[in-house]
Amino acid sequence: MIIGEGKPINEILEMILKHKKIIVAGCRGCVTVCSAGGQKEVEILSSTIRLAREKDKAPIEIFETTLERQCDTEYLEQMRNYIDEYEAVLSLACGAGVQFLAEMYKKIPLYPAINTNFIGVTEKQGIWSERCQSCGNCMLERTGGICPITRCSKSLLNGPCGGSSDGKCEIDSEIDCAWQIIYERLMELDLMERFEEVEDIKDWSTSRDGGPRRIEREDLKL
Amino acid sequence: MRAQYPASIRIIKVPCTGKVDLIYLLKTFETGADGVYVVGCEEGNCHFVAGNLRARKRVNRVKEIFKQIGLESERIEMFNLSAGEGTKFVKIAEEMTERIKNLGPSPISKKNIGSDNQETVSINSNS
Amino acid sequence: MKTESKLEKLLEKGEFVVTSECGPPRGADADIIRKKGALLKDAVDAVNVTDNQTSVVRMSSISACIILKQMGMEPIMQMVTRDRNRIAIQSDILGAAALGVNNILCLSGDHQKFGDHSSGKNVYDIDSVQLIQTLKLMRDQGRFIGGDEIQGKPAMFIGAAANPFADPFEIRVPRLAKKINAGVQFIQTQCIYNLDRFEKWMEGIRGRGLHEKVHILAGVTPFKSIGMANYMKKMVPGMDVPDEMIERLKSVDKEKRAEEGIKICVETIERLKKIEGVRGIHIMAIEWEEKVHEIAEKAGLLPRPVV
Numbered sequence: 073m074i075i076g077e078g079k080p081i082n083e084i085l086e087m088i089l090k091h092k093k094i095i096v097a098g099c100r101g102c103v104t105v106c107s108a109g110g111q112k113e114v115e116i117l118s119s120t121i122r123l124a125r126e127k128d129k130a131p132i133e134i135f136e137t138t139l140e141r142q143c144d145t146e147y148l149e150q151m152r153n154y155i156d157e158y159e160a161v162l163s164l165a166c167g168a169g170v171q172f173l174a175e176m177y178k179k180i181p182l183y184p185a186i187n188t189n190f191i192g193v194t195e196k197q198g199i200w201s202e203r204c205q206s207c208g209n210c211m212l213e214r215t216g217g218i219c220p221i222t223r224c225s226k227s228l229l230n231g232p233c234g235g236s237s238d239g240k241c242e243i244d245s246e247i248d249c250a251w252q253i254i255y256e257r258l259m260e261l262d263l264m265e266r267f268e269e270v271e272d273i274k275d276w277s278t279s280r281d282g283g284p285r286r287i288e289r290e291d292l293k294l
Numbered sequence: 295m296r297a298q299y300p301a302s303i304r305i306i307k308v309p310c311t312g313k314v315d316l317i318y319l320l321k322t323f324e325t326g327a328d329g330v331y332v333v334g335c336e337e338g339n340c341h342f343v344a345g346n347l348r349a350r351k352r353v354n355r356v357k358e359i360f361k362q363i364g365l366e367s368e369r370i371e372m373f374n375l376s377a378g379e380g381t382k383f384v385k386i387a388e389e390m391t392e393r394i395k396n397l398g399p400s401p402i403s404k405k406n407i408g409s410d411n412q413e414t415v416s417i418n419s420n421s
Numbered sequence: 422m423k424t425e426s427k428l429e430k431l432l433e434k435g436e437f438v439v440t441s442e443c444g445p446p447r448g449a450d451a452d453i454i455r456k457k458g459a460l461l462k463d464a465v466d467a468v469n470v471t472d473n474q475t476s477v478v479r480m481s482s483i484s485a486c487i488i489l490k491q492m493g494m495e496p497i498m499q500m501v502t503r504d505r506n507r508i509a510i511q512s513d514i515l516g517a518a519a520l521g522v523n524n525i526l527c528l529s530g531d532h533q534k535f536g537d538h539s540s541g542k543n544v545y546d547i548d549s550v551q552l553i554q555t556l557k558l559m560r561d562q563g564r565f566i567g568g569d570e571i572q573g574k575p576a577m578f579i580g581a582a583a584n585p586f587a588d589p590f591e592i593r594v595p596r597l598a599k600k601i602n603a604g605v606q607f608i609q610t611q612c613i614y615n616l617d618r619f620e621k622w623m624e625g626i627r628g629r630g631l632h633e634k635v636h637i638l639a640g641v642t643p644f645k646s647i648g649m650a651n652y653m654k655k656m657v658p659g660m661d662v663p664d665e666m667i668e669r670l671k672s673v674d675k676e677k678r679a680e681e682g683i684k685i686c687v688e689t690i691e692r693l694k695k696i697e698g699v700r701g702i703h704i705m706a707i708e709w710e711e712k713v714h715e716i717a718e719k720a721g722l723l724p725r726p727v728v
Binding site for chain 3: 225226227230231232233234237238239242243249255256269270271272276
Binding site: 080081082085112115116119120122123124126127129 | 315316317320321323324359362363364365401402403
């Protein structure tokens with residue numbers, strides 16, 4: 073899923089400084105699962121904002137809502153009835169949700185309340201880590217199911233580099249060396265001969281480097 | 295309990311301090327409390343294993359939020375106590391009341407409390 | 422013989438070669454390169470020019486190579502894949518070849534986190550193994566990565582690095598094999614302090630006959646002080662400095678430690694010379710270029726042959 077993290081509260085307060093009546097909108101998708109932008113975070117953020125504004129003698133009225141998803145027009149549409157009554161929307165959705173909201177409601181200022189960090193997993197409660205860079209051309213079948221593009225700090229397709237020690241990456245002793253894990257996996261699967269095949273220069277055109285991406289499925293279009 | 299604790303304290307009973315969510319703590323301040331403290335069982339003695347430990351983490355999180363928005367983080371505190379320690383309970387109540395008195399009223403306007411007197415809320419899992 | 426490289430010629434002739442390293446300055450002063458070059462000129466056969474090493478901005482490797490070339494020296498242009506995409510890489514290869522740079526060392530480069538611009542983006546469009554492939558493709562097939570034909574092939578002697586001390590150890594021989602598969606012709610190793618581990622690696626190399634497919638130059642770096650030894654041990658990723666080395670430095674008086682560092686280095690070279698499959702020495706005297714001549718002399722590596 074998409075993993076996000078709340079922005080520092082002062083940054084948010086600064087963004088909404090001039091507004092007196094706003095919508096704080098969460099999303100029940102990925103950001104709910106990673107505890108960055110679900111209903112609970114909407115409540116906590118709204119309460120925090122009210123406390124801060126009360127303290128500064130500049131009270132603010134907040135309408136709290138959490139949409140099913142902010143990356144689908146049908147759910148964003150639900151805001152149409154009341155959005156005009158507010159001065160701004162503070163969205164706790166990922167970057168995609170915030171943008172889609174902006175595309176739909178062109179006349180109201182929109183502010184992001186979270187930073188969208190990566191596509192990742194919940195390692196355990198309270199710990200998330202990155203797994204996919206969405207390069208658009210998956211090669212996991214060749215690397216024992218571990219993505220070197222994402223998990224090697226240098227995205228080496230023919231790693232490991234010379235900086236790996238004790239199974240950790242040179243840039244941070246908390247980060248596992250992806251190629252150490254790939255090596256271990258390939259050993260376990262008895263596929264080490266694959267390691268010596270040179271992985272060819274990658275076609276990055278399916279990645280962000282090829283420009284903004286879109287997918288069209290004729291069979292699904294209405 | 296026979297011992298007297300300060301009258302400005304309101305007690306909210308919860309089955310376990312692990313039930314105390316971040317939003318409860320924030321709402322208490324929003325409605326006008328000047329201070330809030332959570333009294334959980336002794337660490338290591340939680341009937342639900344880690345409820346009191348979680349409560350402490352949440353109290354600490356509120357302290358962080360307060361620091362960021364410029365409210366005194368001393369307005370919220372976590373205490374641990376075993377069920378039989380009535381005297382210690384009173385001591386904590388007095389300590390918190392004193393602390394809040396020294397800090398003065400919270401800058402948040404009073405709502406739903408119906409009184410302009412200083413109020414401290416004790417969220418308590420002990421009976 | 423594929424190139425005009427003096428290094429390649431010497432190695433093909435079976436000479437035991439000596440190379441060294443020259444870090445470009447953090448400014449536009451060409452005299453700094455000239456001074457370093459002069460110190461190395463008669464001591465070694467070829468000189469590596471680092472490419473923004475440790476991700477700190479410096480004069481470009483390509484320009485510093487040209488300055489050395491103008492002094493009649495043989496530069497080895499280091500190129501990292503951190504800062505350039507395939508367009509810039511191929512363009513720089515063409516440019517360097519046009520100016521007479523005949524040797525290249527293919528590296529992935531230190532992560533920018535270590536440098537003075539840690540907030541920058543990295544590129545890593547291709548990695549070091551793919552850079553080797555690219556050079557081979559350009560030189561031998563006269564093609565760009567994109568497939569088009571090159572008018573005027575860049576003829577470079579292709580090198581790469583190997584670090585026998587990084588983990589996992591078991592992958593270090595296969596990784597060299599992979600670089601050989603990609604087309605590498607010479608290898609310069611990470612600084613060797615743990616000779617036992619290096620010998621074990623070389624055993625693995627010989628076991629697969631890889632020493633006959635690639636020229637291996639063993640890397641050494643003299644210690645200037647205990648501080649430097651400790652820094653190398655603790656701070657430099659993938660560096661293996663045995664405690665005995667640090668103990669040995671500690672055992673002599675402070676003012677004699679640099680001298681002891683040189684002595685250790687010379688002894689290391691003596692031992693490396695005897696290892697089957699080691700075809701030369703790469704002396705990396707970091708900001709201590711004035712000592713390279715002395716080290717080479719004491720290790721019996723002088724005079725250098727003339728091609």
